[in-house]
Amino acid sequence: MLRAGVDLGGTKIQVAILDPNLDVVGQCRVPTPQDHGSNGVLDAMIGAVGTALTAANATADQLIGVGVGAPGQIDKAAGTLSHAINLPDWMGTVEVSSVMRTALGVPIELANDVQVGVMAESRLGAGRPYDSMLGVFCGTGVGGGVVMHDTLWLGRGAAGEVGHMVVEPDGAKCTCGRRGCLEAYAGRAAMEIEARHRVKHGHKTDLFDIMEHKGRTRLASGVWAKALAHDDKMATRLIKRAEWALGLAIASAVNLLDIEAVIIGGGLGCRLGAPFVDRIREQMMPHLVLPERPPQVLVAALGDLGGATGAALLVEHTVAPTEQLGAVLDPDA
Ligand SMILES: [Zn+2]
Structure with a gap:
C-alpha cells in the first residue's frame, strides 16, 4: 500500500510516493503550469502523481491516499484552497480535494505547505x-x-x-x-x-x-x-x-x-x-x-523532497479491510 504526497509551489510541483516504511519509492517533478489557471495546475498535479507511480513501478490501485501541501488559505474540511497568491491565476476559492479524488479515486488530504514540510523534518528529517x-x-x-x-x-x-x-x-x-x-x-x-x-x-x-x-x-x-x-x-x-x-x-x-x-x-x-x-x-x-x-x-x-514527503504523511496509514481480516484469522500473517 502506497501513499503519495504533492508539494504544490508557484514554480514547481513535486510528488513523492512513500511505501509503508515511509521510504520514497518514486518521485516526479514538473513545472507549475503558468497559463491555464487552477484547472491547469490541478491537471498537472494529477498527471504528476501518475508519473511518480510509474516511477515506483506501481499502479493507482496500490494507492491509499494523496496528501497535498499548498500555499495559501486551506479549508481542510471543504478541501479547498484560496488566497494562493504565489500560484498562477489561482482565482477565488478552488475545490482541490473533490477534483483530485474524482481523478485518482482515493481520499485527498490538504494542508499548508510549510506546516507539512516542518512535520516531515520532525518525523523523518x-x-x-x-x-x-x-x-x-x-x-x-x-x-x-x-x-x-x-x-x-x-x-x-x-x-x-x-x-x-x-x-x-x-x-x-x-x-x-x-x-x-x-x-x-x-x-x-x-x-x-x-x-x-x-x-x-x-x-x-x-x-x-x-x-x-x-x-x-x-x-x-x-x-x-x-x-x-x-x-x-x-x-x-x-x-x-x-x-x-x-x-x-x-x-x-x-x-x-x-x-x-x-x-x-x-x-x-x-x-x-x-x-x-x-x-x-x-x-x-x-x-x-x-x-x-x-x-x-x-x-x-530532506531538502527538496521535504514538502512532498510531509504531504504524504498527511495520509493516515490505514490497513485495507481484507488485510485486517487476514490478521485476525491468522496472527502470523
Ligand atoms: Zn511581514
Missing part, C-alpha cells in the same frame, strides 16, 4: 531525535512551524509565522505590508527588491548577470549561492543581513519556547547549507538567555 523543534524555511518568503511533543502547534490555525516576527521596529518593508519583519530581510523576494534598489542607487553586483547567465528571471537560491561563492560584495552583505535577522528572530523564539532544535530549510536554507546555518547560530548566541545550553541549529535533511 533533521528533527527526528528531538521532541520539540522550530522549523524556519527561507524561500521566497520565510515560513515556519513549532513542533511540541512531536505535534505541530497550530494555535488557532496560523501558528508558526516566524517570518513576521519583528526584528527592527519601522525597519525594511515586508511583503505583508508591515515593516521590520524577519521576512523583509531573509525572504528571497524582499532580498531581491533590496538588491534592485541598491543597483538603482549605483551599487555594483554580479547578482543579475549570474541570474541572466542561468536563464532565470528571479534571484533564485542558486544565484545567491554562486554570487556568494564569488565574493560578490552586495550578495555577501545582503546574506549577512539575512543571517543577522534570522539570529535575532530565532533567539527570541528559543527564549520563549526553549525548544531542543532549530531546523533551517527552504530553498535558500538548503542551498546555502551548513556555513549559512553556522553563521545564523553565531548571530543567535548573544541573544540567548541561557547561552550555556543552546538548541541544536541544523540544516533541513
Whole structure:
C-alpha cells in the first residue's frame, strides 16, 4: 500500500510516493503550469502523481491516499484552497480535494505547505531525535512551524509565522505590508527588491548577470549561492543581513519556547547549507538567555523532497479491510 504526497509551489510541483516504511519509492517533478489557471495546475498535479507511480513501478490501485501541501488559505474540511497568491491565476476559492479524488479515486488530504514540510523534518528529517523543534524555511518568503511533543502547534490555525516576527521596529518593508519583519530581510523576494534598489542607487553586483547567465528571471537560491561563492560584495552583505535577522528572530523564539532544535530549510536554507546555518547560530548566541545550553541549529535533511514527503504523511496509514481480516484469522500473517 502506497501513499503519495504533492508539494504544490508557484514554480514547481513535486510528488513523492512513500511505501509503508515511509521510504520514497518514486518521485516526479514538473513545472507549475503558468497559463491555464487552477484547472491547469490541478491537471498537472494529477498527471504528476501518475508519473511518480510509474516511477515506483506501481499502479493507482496500490494507492491509499494523496496528501497535498499548498500555499495559501486551506479549508481542510471543504478541501479547498484560496488566497494562493504565489500560484498562477489561482482565482477565488478552488475545490482541490473533490477534483483530485474524482481523478485518482482515493481520499485527498490538504494542508499548508510549510506546516507539512516542518512535520516531515520532525518525523523523518533533521528533527527526528528531538521532541520539540522550530522549523524556519527561507524561500521566497520565510515560513515556519513549532513542533511540541512531536505535534505541530497550530494555535488557532496560523501558528508558526516566524517570518513576521519583528526584528527592527519601522525597519525594511515586508511583503505583508508591515515593516521590520524577519521576512523583509531573509525572504528571497524582499532580498531581491533590496538588491534592485541598491543597483538603482549605483551599487555594483554580479547578482543579475549570474541570474541572466542561468536563464532565470528571479534571484533564485542558486544565484545567491554562486554570487556568494564569488565574493560578490552586495550578495555577501545582503546574506549577512539575512543571517543577522534570522539570529535575532530565532533567539527570541528559543527564549520563549526553549525548544531542543532549530531546523533551517527552504530553498535558500538548503542551498546555502551548513556555513549559512553556522553563521545564523553565531548571530543567535548573544541573544540567548541561557547561552550555556543552546538548541541544536541544523540544516533541513530532506531538502527538496521535504514538502512532498510531509504531504504524504498527511495520509493516515490505514490497513485495507481484507488485510485486517487476514490478521485476525491468522496472527502470523
Ligand atoms: Zn511581514
